[in-house]
Amino acid sequence: MADLLTRLTDRKAWTRAVYDPQVRAVVFQALLVLVLALVATEIVLNTAANLKKQNIASGFDFLTRTAGFDVSQSLLPYTSKSTYGQAFLVGLTNTLLVAALGVVLATALGFVLGIARLSPNWLASKLALAYVELVRNVPLLLQLLIWYVAVLRAFPAPGDALALPFGAYLDKRGLHLPHIALAHGGWLALSILAALALAWWLKRRAKQDQKSGPAHSPSLRSAGWVLAGLVPVIVLIWSSLGATVRYPVLGRFNYEGGLSIEPEFLALLIGLTTYTAAFIAEIVRAGLSGVPRGQREAAAALGLSRRQALRLVILPQALRIIIPPLTNQYLNLTKNSSLAVAIGYPDLVSVFSGTVLNQTGQAVEVILITMAVYLLISLATALAMNAFNARTAWAER
Amino acid sequence: MRERSLLLGLLALLSATICGAGFAAAQSATLDAVRARGHLVCGVNTGLAGFSAPNDRGDWTGIDIDFCRAVAAAIFRDGNRVRFVPLNAKERFTALQSGEVDVLSRNTTWTMSRDTSLGLNFTGVLYYDGQAFMTRKSLGLHSVSDLKGASICVQSGTTNELNLADFFSTRGLDYRPVVFERLVEVLGAYSSGRCDAFTTDSSQLVSERTRLPDPDSHEMLPDLISKEPLGPVVRQGDAGWSNIVRWTLFVLVNAEELGVTQANVEEMRTTANPEIRRMLGTEGEYGKGIGLDNDWAVSILKAVGNYGECFERNLGESSPLKIARGRNALWKDGGLMYAPPIR
Numbered sequence: 001m002a003d004l005l006t007r008l009t010d011r012k013a014w015t016r017a018v019y020d021p022q023v024r025a026v027v028f029q030a031l032l033v034l035v036l037a038l039v040a041t042e043i044v045l046n047t048a049a050n051l052k053k054q055n056i057a058s059g060f061d062f063l064t065r066t067a068g069f070d071v072s073q074s075l076l077p078y079t080s081k082s083t084y085g086q087a088f089l090v091g092l093t094n095t096l097l098v099a100a101l102g103v104v105l106a107t108a109l110g111f112v113l114g115i116a117r118l119s120p121n122w123l124a125s126k127l128a129l130a131y132v133e134l135v136r137n138v139p140l141l142l143q144l145l146i147w148y149v150a151v152l153r154a155f156p157a158p159g160d161a162l163a164l165p166f167g168a169y170l171d172k173r174g175l176h177l178p179h180i181a182l183a184h185g186g187w188l189a190l191s192i193l194a195a196l197a198l199a200w201w202l203k204r205r206a207k208q209d210q211k212s213g214p215a216h217s218p219s220l221r222s223a224g225w226v227l228a229g230l231v232p233v234i235v236l237i238w239s240s241l242g243a244t245v246r247y248p249v250l251g252r253f254n255y256e257g258g259l260s261i262e263p264e265f266l267a268l269l270i271g272l273t274t275y276t277a278a279f280i281a282e283i284v285r286a287g288l289s290g291v292p293r294g295q296r297e298a299a300a301a302l303g304l305s306r307r308q309a310l311r312l313v314i315l316p317q318a319l320r321i322i323i324p325p326l327t328n329q330y331l332n333l334t335k336n337s338s339l340a341v342a343i344g345y346p347d348l349v350s351v352f353s354g355t356v357l358n359q360t361g362q363a364v365e366v367i368l369i370t371m372a373v374y375l376l377i378s379l380a381t382a383l384a385m386n387a388f389n390a391r392t393a394w395a396e397r
Numbered sequence: 398m399r400e401r402s403l404l405l406g407l408l409a410l411l412s413a414t415i416c417g418a419g420f421a422a423a424q425s426a427t428l429d430a431v432r433a434r435g436h437l438v439c440g441v442n443t444g445l446a447g448f449s450a451p452n453d454r455g456d457w458t459g460i461d462i463d464f465c466r467a468v469a470a471a472i473f474r475d476g477n478r479v480r481f482v483p484l485n486a487k488e489r490f491t492a493l494q495s496g497e498v499d500v501l502s503r504n505t506t507w508t509m510s511r512d513t514s515l516g517l518n519f520t521g522v523l524y525y526d527g528q529a530f531m532t533r534k535s536l537g538l539h540s541v542s543d544l545k546g547a548s549i550c551v552q553s554g555t556t557n558e559l560n561l562a563d564f565f566s567t568r569g570l571d572y573r574p575v576v577f578e579r580l581v582e583v584l585g586a587y588s589s590g591r592c593d594a595f596t597t598d599s600s601q602l603v604s605e606r607t608r609l610p611d612p613d614s615h616e617m618l619p620d621l622i623s624k625e626p627l628g629p630v631v632r633q634g635d636a637g638w639s640n641i642v643r644w645t646l647f648v649l650v651n652a653e654e655l656g657v658t659q660a661n662v663e664e665m666r667t668t669a670n671p672e673i674r675r676m677l678g679t680e681g682e683y684g685k686g687i688g689l690d691n692d693w694a695v696s697i698l699k700a701v702g703n704y705g706e707c708f709e710r711n712l713g714e715s716s717p718l719k720i721a722r723g724r725n726a727l728w729k730d731g732g733l734m735y736a737p738p739i740r
Contacts, residue, residue: 055633056494056516068559070574080562153589172590173548253547253593254573263591264575344577344586350553354578358487358554361515 091351099334102272110280136278148267148343167247176248176255182239191235264345287318327385425637436478439465440498443483446604460711476700501630520643525724527621529599550592560623650736652703659702
């Protein structure tokens with residue numbers, strides 16, 4: 001105790017502390033955090049006080065109130081009797097749907113284009129070049145409008161719809177597909193999940209066996225693989241035997257009964273996919289060009305064909321260059337999906353920070369929630385891609 | 398000495414507070430801000446013929462625009478001292494709440510939630526409207542219920558979107574909503590055949606129909622499914638400003654009832670009719686009572702004329718829309734337009 005007192009009153013110790021860069025750093029950072037916290041609290045309190053003073057409703061209670069409006073496309077059960085909270089979920093799932101499909105399709109198209117650009121085939125590489133330069137240099141909003149207004153609205157009215165194979169129709173109200181309801185959908189999903197789990201386990205065992213010698217007989221392993229492949233197929237056959245198919249039938253105004261895919265969704269998906277694919281193509285090209293020439297020559301020297309060399313030697317090495325910028329494109333695609341508002345697709349921005357904001361007037365809360373959701377989606381995407389990146393990257397020699 | 402000056406200071410402060418309180422009844426922070434700025438800022442529709450749209454010379458015209466000019470004239474004796482801020486349905490309330498505009502005169506429906514939970518006040522009804530449906534004549538429909546299973550285009554964030562859902566769900570009918578943020582997008586979708594019907598306020602439908610390539614092949618269904626009283630909106634908490642905007646509207650209606658027009662307002666100042674003399678400021682201190690010039694009503698009527706003249710010019714027979722007065726006629730002609738007396 002006395003020791004502490006002498007240390008605290010020791011002027012020299014204080015002086016030393018003041019000039020110690022480490023102490024200084026801690027003190028200044030603590031001060032900065034304190035000031036930021038104060039500013040943040042002040043903003044929150046001030047906003048709340050001003051909203052109250054102006055008699056503007058605030059708080060998050062509105063999420064449980066009845067929404068009263070309809071949404072054109074919803075993956076979840078939703079009617080005008082649902083709550084604003086449910087409307088939020090509808091908007092969120094619509095955003096996630098278009099973003100997830102967009103990411104998959106854009107990646108596939110982007111890889112094809114990127115590889116085509118380096119192809120020795122003159123036509124393929126020049127076509128890919130023209131595509132990339134045309135698409136990535138025109139603003140996305142314009143492209144969405146072109147797809148929506150100029151392309152999809154040019155299709156015929158429901159009465160003269162284009163008949164497609166398998167009882168599907170295409171008109172300016174969208175793509176109408178037969179609706180297939182499998183008899184035992186639950187079992188099918190379960191069997192696929194079980195098969196995936198089994199496959200994952202088998203793969204892990206195989207890796208362990210490679211390291212420490214086989215622990216199981218190969219025949220047992222093959223039986224496992226057969227089981228993983230066969231069970232879902234059997235269940236699929238079983239459930240499609242009792243499946244009911246409802247074909248779209250032209251009613252008084254629209255095709256009814258089938259599965260209708262709205263033109264707004266199609267336009268947004270096509271627009272996002274083609275636009276982002278142009279950027280991904282460039283990333284893929286950069287990744288492929290970034291693999292040293294010697295690798296290609298070595299693969300050729302080993303007698304691998306061009307295709308084999310690409311698949312086994314070049315692409316795996318290119319991936320570690322490709323993945324970090326690819327993550328950026330995924331994030332861009334997700335955020336760009338908010339342009340949906342221009343063509344009437346009910347995404348998160350359109351439904352929640354558009355309609356809900358306007359019907360409740362609670363701008364501050366609605367915008368905060370929307371921003372938080374986009375942040376979460378982006379962070380989750382980045383996290384997943386970083387994990388993937390960590391797996392594909394290998395130690396430099 | 399020191400104590401005395403402190404006492405005097407306190408007294409001065411106290412008297413200032415009392416005077417301030419007495420003064421505040423007739424004063425308005427918004428009015429002061431508008432005066433200091435030198436012009437009124439009015440939130441209007443981005444483009445709706447008859448209500449608020451730029452004409453071929455680029456000047457804003459329409460009945461909502463005329464109302465803004467009337468308020469400007471009441472304050473500045475000059476109907477041109479207004480800056481118009483075009484707003485879409487989604488932006489309108491935020492623009493008013495945040496003080497970006499002084500008045501919102503943008504065909505906005507007066508509802509309870511808007512009046513009570515947004516920190517805003519409606520100041521009256523400029524146009525009594527109702528929600529209607531437009532379809533192609535070739536469909537041969539007779540009522541809104543015939544639209545079962547149809548695709549219907551509607552603007553998001555409007556009362557129309559809510560009425561539409563209510564109408565179809567209470568009758569157990571299904572329909573497919575196609576929702577856009579801007580009216581021009583809704584019209585484009587309807588025009589291209591994306592939807593079977595286009596629903597919004599009846600007056601807007603009449604106005605939008607003139608913009609279709611073939612107006613005659615479209616018709617309005619006879620039923621109106623809602624009440625849509627459209628009126629000017631101000632921020633809550635400035636009662637003085639609210640009074641100015643509300644009584645500007647009442648002056649327009651009263652002037653029509655009393656037969657005071659843009660042309661005869663100057664000679665009417667000396668008429669014997671005491672009602673007119675009070676309105677035009679020849680008698681009494683009514684204009685001064687709300688912090689304006691005593692002949693504020695004369696400035697309003699000189700700038701835009703009375704309500705009937707505004708209606709006629711923008712929506713009635715002298716306009717391309719040719720909307721009948723109907724419910725917007727004066728109460729004594731069987732309509733709903735009724736203004737409290739100035740006395």
